[in-house]
Amino acid sequence: MDKKARRQVLLQAARDVFASKGYHDAKVDDICALANVAKGTYYLYFKDKRAVLEELVDGLFARIATAILRVDVARDVAGQIQHNIRAIVAVFLDDPALTRILLSYAAGLDPAFVKKIGSFYAGVRTLLRSALEEGQKMGIVAEGDADFFASVSLGIVKEVLLEASTSERPRPREEIVDSLFRFLASGYLRMGGAPAVRDRQPKLK
Amino acid sequence: MDKKARRQVLLQAARDVFASKGYHDAKVDDICALANVAKGTYYLYFKDKRAVLEELVDGLFARIATAILRVDVARDVAGQIQHNIRAIVAVFLDDPALTRILLSYAAGLDPAFVKKIGSFYAGVRTLLRSALEEGQKMGIVAEGDADFFASVSLGIVKEVLLEASTSERPRPREEIVDSLFRFLASGYLRMGGAPAVRDRQPKLK
Amino acid sequence: MDKKARRQVLLQAARDVFASKGYHDAKVDDICALANVAKGTYYLYFKDKRAVLEELVDGLFARIATAILRVDVARDVAGQIQHNIRAIVAVFLDDPALTRILLSYAAGLDPAFVKKIGSFYAGVRTLLRSALEEGQKMGIVAEGDADFFASVSLGIVKEVLLEASTSERPRPREEIVDSLFRFLASGYLRMGGAPAVRDRQPKLK
Amino acid sequence: MDKKARRQVLLQAARDVFASKGYHDAKVDDICALANVAKGTYYLYFKDKRAVLEELVDGLFARIATAILRVDVARDVAGQIQHNIRAIVAVFLDDPALTRILLSYAAGLDPAFVKKIGSFYAGVRTLLRSALEEGQKMGIVAEGDADFFASVSLGIVKEVLLEASTSERPRPREEIVDSLFRFLASGYLRMGGAPAVRDRQPKLK
DNA sequence: GATGAATGAGCATTCATTCAT
DNA sequence: TATGAATGAATGCTCATTCAT
Numbered sequence: 098m099d100k101k102a103r104r105q106v107l108l109q110a111a112r113d114v115f116a117s118k119g120y121h122d123a124k125v126d127d128i129c130a131l132a133n134v135a136k137g138t139y140y141l142y143f144k145d146k147r148a149v150l151e152e153l154v155d156g157l158f159a160r161i162a163t164a165i166l167r168v169d170v171a172r173d174v175a176g177q178i179q180h181n182i183r184a185i186v187a188v189f190l191d192d193p194a195l196t197r198i199l200l201s202y203a204a205g206l207d208p209a210f211v212k213k214i215g216s217f218y219a220g221v222r223t224l225l226r227s228a229l230e231e232g233q234k235m236g237i238v239a240e241g242d243a244d245f246f247a248s249v250s251l252g253i254v255k256e257v258l259l260e261a262s263t264s265e266r267p268r269p270r271e272e273i274v275d276s277l278f279r280f281l282a283s284g285y286l287r288m289g290g291a292p293a294v295r296d297r298q299p300k301l302k
Numbered sequence: 303m304d305k306k307a308r309r310q311v312l313l314q315a316a317r318d319v320f321a322s323k324g325y326h327d328a329k330v331d332d333i334c335a336l337a338n339v340a341k342g343t344y345y346l347y348f349k350d351k352r353a354v355l356e357e358l359v360d361g362l363f364a365r366i367a368t369a370i371l372r373v374d375v376a377r378d379v380a381g382q383i384q385h386n387i388r389a390i391v392a393v394f395l396d397d398p399a400l401t402r403i404l405l406s407y408a409a410g411l412d413p414a415f416v417k418k419i420g421s422f423y424a425g426v427r428t429l430l431r432s433a434l435e436e437g438q439k440m441g442i443v444a445e446g447d448a449d450f451f452a453s454v455s456l457g458i459v460k461e462v463l464l465e466a467s468t469s470e471r472p473r474p475r476e477e478i479v480d481s482l483f484r485f486l487a488s489g490y491l492r493m494g495g496a497p498a499v500r501d502r503q504p505k506l507k
Numbered sequence: 508m509d510k511k512a513r514r515q516v517l518l519q520a521a522r523d524v525f526a527s528k529g530y531h532d533a534k535v536d537d538i539c540a541l542a543n544v545a546k547g548t549y550y551l552y553f554k555d556k557r558a559v560l561e562e563l564v565d566g567l568f569a570r571i572a573t574a575i576l577r578v579d580v581a582r583d584v585a586g587q588i589q590h591n592i593r594a595i596v597a598v599f600l601d602d603p604a605l606t607r608i609l610l611s612y613a614a615g616l617d618p619a620f621v622k623k624i625g626s627f628y629a630g631v632r633t634l635l636r637s638a639l640e641e642g643q644k645m646g647i648v649a650e651g652d653a654d655f656f657a658s659v660s661l662g663i664v665k666e667v668l669l670e671a672s673t674s675e676r677p678r679p680r681e682e683i684v685d686s687l688f689r690f691l692a693s694g695y696l697r698m699g700g701a702p703a704v705r706d707r708q709p710k711l712k
Numbered sequence: 713m714d715k716k717a718r719r720q721v722l723l724q725a726a727r728d729v730f731a732s733k734g735y736h737d738a739k740v741d742d743i744c745a746l747a748n749v750a751k752g753t754y755y756l757y758f759k760d761k762r763a764v765l766e767e768l769v770d771g772l773f774a775r776i777a778t779a780i781l782r783v784d785v786a787r788d789v790a791g792q793i794q795h796n797i798r799a800i801v802a803v804f805l806d807d808p809a810l811t812r813i814l815l816s817y818a819a820g821l822d823p824a825f826v827k828k829i830g831s832f833y834a835g836v837r838t839l840l841r842s843a844l845e846e847g848q849k850m851g852i853v854a855e856g857d858a859d860f861f862a863s864v865s866l867g868i869v870k871e872v873l874l875e876a877s878t879s880e881r882p883r884p885r886e887e888i889v890d891s892l893f894r895f896l897a898s899g900y901l902r903m904g905g906a907p908a909v910r911d912r913q914p915k916l917k
Numbered sequence: 918g919a920t921g922a923a924t925g926a927g928c929a930t931t932c933a934t935t936c937a938t
Numbered sequence: 939t940a941t942g943a944a945t946g947a948a949t950g951c952t953c954a955t956t957c958a959t
Binding site: 715749750751752753756 | 939940941942943
């Protein structure tokens with residue numbers, strides 16, 4: 098087995114072990130056992146226990162960055178938004194184990210790692226906010242606190258993906274994408290007054 | 303100092319230590335140091351390290367359960383929903399440290415604990431779903447997958463509260479409550495077609 | 508057993524283990540076994556493996572510093588020199604195991620430790636040199652490179668003590684002191700020419 | 713590159729690595745890196761890590777043995793002694809790195825190795841003692857404990873060479889040789905009584 | 918009750934050595 | 939011969955938990 102392949106084997110083994118036991122309960126021995134290598138071998142490929150986790154997470158981040166398209170306001174905006182939602186959903190659900198790691202196990206780690214994840218989310222939030230602000234100028238996003246919109250969007254996506262990656266019988270992706278899109282477009286509460294005040298949504302913070 | 307008081311001191315010390323270092327990096331020694339008791343004393347009050355965390359989390363759960371009012375469809379529904387949102391927000395933000403523990407550090411723990419938290423969320427989701435289904439019958443909640451609505455609501459609340467509990471200068475609670483309410487009522491995307499299909503939202507799952 | 512006593516037990520155990528196996532081959536487990544404590548106990552008293560060694564060596568250094576008297580040129584100089592030689596010999600031979608550690612095992616350790624020992628010897632050499640220079644002014648030390656004299660003195664003492672601490676049947680201390688004193692006073696080579704050039708000993712740089 | 717040459721490359725690489733980091737901190741990898749060979753290659757030339765060190769030290773011992781001339785009492789004794797001192801100084805200072813290894817890093821190794829070095833020194837001491845005893849019969853060495861004279865000589869040489877091999881700007885060898893010779897001839901203490909008792913030096917041990 | 922000294926199982930990491938290619 | 943990937947025994951250190959005082 099060549100180095101590239103063995104590295105992959107170790108990465109996948111680590112991903113699966115982390116996904117099932119969480120980072121802290123996962124022992125380097127578990128990873129090695131699953132990868133069928135001796136413990137020393139692990140350290141030929143990764144400098145320490147955290148290194149695999151970082152590589153896994155970095156890979157996911159990179160895939161997301163690649164998948165998202167910058168929205169071109171001159172063209173079909175709704176379609177592009179749906180495309181992006183679909184892309185993000187796809188990246189995560191293509192690797193449910195990794196998703197579970199990122200969304201439920203990555204917290205509670207050493208400050209350095211939490212910071213890394215935190216800055217990833219901060220980046221996403223920033224992207225989202227500026228996209229939303231642009232949308233507001235174009236009139237396709239409601240007036241209101243773009244920061245708040247970014248937060249709720251992030252929360253929604255996290256939760257929905259976490260559930261989808263955890264569930265035994267996941268929903269068809271297209272349904273997930275569609276639901277997200279519709280929900281963002283109109284919420285779910287339907288009580289007379291609300292729509293009327295839609296544009297007086299206060300600017301938070 | 304009587305038993306009751308000492309127990310409280312330990313609980314608060316644990317909460318603060320967990321909030322600042324996370325569960326794994328928090329040592330029983332740290333808790334004892336902050337509580338000004340000897341290490342042995344800790345074990346007179348809690349059977350092991352996880353016990354304090356469980357008690358803290360259980361307390362939070364109980365407070366939430368107490369705070370939420372069953373919606374009475376015969377009276378002002380919107381007001382009651384706002385009341386519930388406000389109550390949940392209040393419980394969490396009254397104890398930001400504990401909120402941070404639950405929302406960012408509680409993950410990554412042993413399966414047993416993750417399960418406990420998982421079942422809490424499942425309970426919340428069930429409550430939400432039945433409330434939403436009832437709302438649908440009453441016509442105040444859009445047609446569509448109530449389960450999905452429950453998920454997104456949960457995600458939104460988690461994210462917004464996490465942010466509020468982490469932020470240096472938190473927003474006024476009333477603004478948070480208001481924003482959540484309005485968002486649930488109408489989303490933020492505003493593009494012609496969407497509202498029209500509002501009621502044909504597919505039943506997911 | 509109180510903390511003070513246990514600390515002593517650990518120190519002596521460490522000293523003996525280091526003396527018999529050398530620092531590297533000595534395992535913390537060996538020390539604990541000899542001291543009859545569990546491994547964790549060791550770390551209650553010393554922060555890591557090197558800490559005991561440092562404490563042992565520091566103790567020896569301190570005892571030497573205490574034992575040496577500053578030579579008062581107005582009084583019996585030869586007597587005072589003999590006293591100092593005797594004191595140094597006594598400190599080392601009172602603890603042969605520690606002597607062996609310092610003289611044969613302390614080398615070859617991490618740079619930090621080697622540096623510590625190096626600076627101790629440098630200090631001794633400096634003391635010796637200034638004492639010798641003073642002696643030269645008083646006419647009781649031969650003309651010549653005081654630095655060189657300091658070096659040879661150090662070398663002599665190290666070797667004689669190493670041997671004395673290693674030997675099965677050590678020589679009476681008073682003999683050692685006496686021999687050192689006499690040797691320093693007249694070397695051992697006896698060939699006509701040498702004494703004549705005694706005072707033209709070149710100044711080594 | 714033929715076997716002989718590669719062996720030399722490895723020996724020199726090992727010598728340099730040992731000299732700069734000490735035996736324990738030197739990794740076989742370091743040696744291979746410096747020698748530009750793969751790790752497996754090392755083991756084609758040496759059976760284990762200690763083997764190179766032993767070969768290096770054995771080489772040095774052999775060179776010393778070769779360099780020293782048996783003193784012929786019928787001819788210029790002083791000259792022959794100076795010659796021997798000069799030869800020893802030369803062997804060590806021609807390879808300062810190796811000198812440093814032998815004098816400061818070789819200690820602290822496994823008992824087996826310490827024993828090897830110990831027996832080398834014992835051999836030197838024996839040689840020295842018999843030479844000194846012969847010298848005493850000839851009247852060119854002071855009466856007294858020849859064993860003690862051998863020890864101090866050894867200590868002096870070790871220390872002076874260690875310093876010379878460590879120093880940035882080493883002294884001219886001839887000066888070193890000269891100083892040693894003169895010192896052995898007359899020590900450095902000059903206080904009236906000493907010379908008078910020269911011949912009553914007690915027999916130690 | 919309260920203390921804090923003692924415990925020891927547990928784990929990440931290192932590195933000399935081997936061996937298939 | 940040379941390579942360098944793989945090995946796995948070995949060990950320093952941590953920390954939750956216990957228990958004699």
